[in-house]
Amino acid sequence: MSTGSPDPFRFDEDAWLVAPRLVGAILTVDGVGGRIVEVEAYDRSDPASHTFRGPTRRNAAMFGPPGRVYVYRSYGIHWCFNIVCREEGHGAGVLVRAIEPMHGLDRMRARRGTGDDRLLCAGPGRVCQALGIDLGHNGMPVDAPPFRLLPPDSPVEVRSGPRIGITRATDVPWRFGLAGSRFLSRRLP
DNA sequence: CGAACGATTAGCT
């Protein structure tokens, strides 16, 4: 990968294993981004997942190779960004829910229309708006331009809890966040 | 073909 060592994230493994590894990683799109502070895992066997009922036009990327991007439209308004996990055809992935802004702050503020840095990337829709992610990125490899993904440079304290905004499998603790971060979309338990 | 429903956010109480 562009990280130096070959696939340090092991996207070929289960999403709930990959997700905590992504916390603390640096994600940028065309140089704009920062530290991932919150993610959620989804799996084919998971009633809350888009892939639970099998392949469709929308979720096709989720059934593609691991390490690629799955972008979908949420509530007819927002984009949401995932990284595909496990083996091709399985339908698992990790949703990036929040980022600590580090690079390209001015572009983020312009795209988001706010000067409140805490709210630039606090939520999956905000992440995509701030980083300029849309359906055009669907299916692209996350380890090639315009994306850049670097592993955490130091050990990270990750906490987990139930996922947000879903109506099924609400007890599954597949939300992972950087402990104590003020850039989370919501507080961890 | 019609209808319900979101892996959300902003704005107001």
Added chain:
DNA sequence: GCTAATCGTTCGA
């Protein structure tokens, strides 16, 4: 804390 906004996807008839 509560709700409107907004539209593609999905499912039932």
